[in-house]
Amino acid sequence: MNKKIASLLTPTIVPVVLLITWIYAAWHISNQVILPPVDNVFALLANPTENLISMGSLVSNITVSLARVLMGYLMAAVLAIPLGIIMGYYALVFRLMNTFLNIFRPIPPLAWVPLVMAWFGVASLATIFGVETGNLFVCLNNLKFSMIFIIFIGGFFPILTSSIHGVSSVSRILIDSARVLGASEFQIFYKVLLPAAMPSIINGLRIGLGISWMCLVSAEMLPGSISGVGYLITHAYTLASTDIVIAGMISIGIVGMAMDRLFYYIEIKKYSWQRLAK
Amino acid sequence: MRPVIKVCFIMTEILKANNVSKTFETKNGGRIHAVDSVSLSVPKNDFICIVGPSGCGKSTFLKIAAGLEPASSGSILFRELEIKRPDPDIGMVFQEYSLFPWLQVIDNVAAGPEFSGVKKNERLKIAERYLDMVGLLEFAHAFPNELSGGMRQRVAIARAFANDPEILLMDEPFGSLDAHTRILLQKELLRIWETHRKTILFVTHSVDEAVYLADRVVIMSARPGRIKEILDVDIDRPRSRANPLFGRLADNILQQLEQEIKGAGWGRAKLATRNKMK
Numbered sequence: 001m002n003k004k005i006a007s008l009l010t011p012t013i014v015p016v017v018l019l020i021t022w023i024y025a026a027w028h029i030s031n032q033v034i035l036p037p038v039d040n041v042f043a044l045l046a047n048p049t050e051n052l053i054s055m056g057s058l059v060s061n062i063t064v065s066l067a068r069v070l071m072g073y074l075m076a077a078v079l080a081i082p083l084g085i086i087m088g089y090y091a092l093v094f095r096l097m098n099t100f101l102n103i104f105r106p107i108p109p110l111a112w113v114p115l116v117m118a119w120f121g122v123a124s125l126a127t128i129f130g131v132e133t134g135n136l137f138v139c140l141n142n143l144k145f146s147m148i149f150i151i152f153i154g155g156f157f158p159i160l161t162s163s164i165h166g167v168s169s170v171s172r173i174l175i176d177s178a179r180v181l182g183a184s185e186f187q188i189f190y191k192v193l194l195p196a197a198m199p200s201i202i203n204g205l206r207i208g209l210g211i212s213w214m215c216l217v218s219a220e221m222l223p224g225s226i227s228g229v230g231y232l233i234t235h236a237y238t239l240a241s242t243d244i245v246i247a248g249m250i251s252i253g254i255v256g257m258a259m260d261r262l263f264y265y266i267e268i269k270k271y272s273w274q275r276l277a278k
Numbered sequence: 279m280r281p282v283i284k285v286c287f288i289m290t291e292i293l294k295a296n297n298v299s300k301t302f303e304t305k306n307g308g309r310i311h312a313v314d315s316v317s318l319s320v321p322k323n324d325f326i327c328i329v330g331p332s333g334c335g336k337s338t339f340l341k342i343a344a345g346l347e348p349a350s351s352g353s354i355l356f357r358e359l360e361i362k363r364p365d366p367d368i369g370m371v372f373q374e375y376s377l378f379p380w381l382q383v384i385d386n387v388a389a390g391p392e393f394s395g396v397k398k399n400e401r402l403k404i405a406e407r408y409l410d411m412v413g414l415l416e417f418a419h420a421f422p423n424e425l426s427g428g429m430r431q432r433v434a435i436a437r438a439f440a441n442d443p444e445i446l447l448m449d450e451p452f453g454s455l456d457a458h459t460r461i462l463l464q465k466e467l468l469r470i471w472e473t474h475r476k477t478i479l480f481v482t483h484s485v486d487e488a489v490y491l492a493d494r495v496v497i498m499s500a501r502p503g504r505i506k507e508i509l510d511v512d513i514d515r516p517r518s519r520a521n522p523l524f525g526r527l528a529d530n531i532l533q534q535l536e537q538e539i540k541g542a543g544w545g546r547a548k549l550a551t552r553n554k555m556k
């Protein structure tokens with residue numbers, strides 16, 4: 001029983017210490033702009049649907065941000081997984097693409113901002129669908145190409161790398177077994193390489209989602225952005241509302257953690273066979 | 279009557295190797311002569327074992343027969359046609375764990391029929407039948423990693439049979455098993471072979487195994503692998519290892535192999551370095 005309590009208490013120790021330090025420091029500094037009191041921030045978090053200084057509520061901003069991240073991230077996944085599988089399987093394609101991709105890999109997503117602005121400006125999904133008014137315009141206009149591109153870049157490389165790694169470490173014997181059992185080339189991709197590489201791909205998807213989510217703030221700092229958690233934070237900063245900044249940061253953290261957990265459960269549930277292999 | 283006899287003659291020879299040679303290029307530009315002009319004719323329903331010192335190219339020969347590797351020169355004919363790619367009528371069981379770890383045992387056994395497009399219900403029925411044949415029906419829904427090494431190889435055998443091949447190539451399938459399991463599986467394989475009547479080409483480094491299983495034993499020389507001798511095993515089945523004939527034959531084969539291993543250790547290694555220097 002004691003052990004159980006201890007194991008439940010252990011993860012809470014550090015946050016509690018941090019909280020106490022915060023309370024003390026806020027009281028000591030007593031300057032809302034440098035460090036707002038804890039209760040201010042928690043009041044904001046407790047009422048996530050409240051409209052904040054006419055920038056929309058926490059919830060609505062997070063929803064917008066999530067939509068952007070998912071869009072850029074899904075595009076990254078849709079491109080990186082097949083490319084990674086092909087690069088992992090065909091040595092020729094690997095040699096063809098690898099150097100090229102390795103030049104782009106170290107470029108931080110933020111470094112793409114000037115180029116992306118030059119290419120896409122403030123164009124959004126609303127631009128291609130030709131919607132110019134109404135609610136639909138507001139929705140689609142939130143999905144700016146420039147932002148989606150930055151998020152895409154963030155997610156692309158981890159997913160690609162792990163897909164390549166996953167496929168190239170599939171045992172030769174498994175592929176040969178499938179071939180002698182009569183599998184076509186397509187079946188080898190779909191029924192052998194993909195499932196065999198899946199744990200590695202899922203891992204890449206997990207890291208990719210984390211990085212995409214991290215790129216969000218930089219993406220939402222781009223011109224033309226009038227919503228999203230990243231925008232909320234930067235705009236609240238210019239208004240010296242540090243409590244909103246911190247509340248926004250905490251929500252980013254919580255949402256990111258929740259998404260990561262989701263992947264973690266998928267990993268355990270679906271890929272228990274891999275655990276058994278160890 | 280004559281033509282009938284002729285047809286029978288052609289029909290009885292299921293696999294025929296004509297002067298098959300295989301040379302590998304190593305990374306540093308050297309050449310390894312793995313198989314050297316092997317000619318072998320395999321009659322239908324025969325159980326043939328190939329023994330030879332390790333590295334003599336017996337596995338390479340099997341891979342060529344499976345259509346997984348091209349021969350450098352010569353050819354292997356299956357039903358009079360040259361083998362160029364894997365064929366579901368030529369089954370193969372590997373030494374290492376070749377089961378798909380993400381599939382349950384039953385789906386592993388059903389893999390062959392699945393590749394050829396057999397409907398789910400039907401292929402599961404087939405898989406059940408062959409799982410029953412190897413006595414593992416109760417493990418149908420286990421994952422391969424939950425099984426012991428011997429059980430996994432039984433599943434691999436069931437999987438190969440589920441495709442109903444005409445000839446089964448087995449590459450040291452019991453090589454990594456302990457002695458007891460090995461003997462048990464040899465018995466089981468003979469039982470299955472006698473009831474299902476397949477042609478089996480079985481590679482092993484165990485002389486005991488070869489004499490116990492085979493109708494004929496093919497002895498291969500050290501690298502480059504040539505056929506040194508083909509011996510008929512004229513011992514009634516079921517065979518007993520206590521039979522003096524068994525011991526005499528095994529001893530004969532062992533002595534021939536010993537010569538090869540000694541020869542390869544000294545003379546050939548020198549020859550290889552001299553060839554390289556040229």
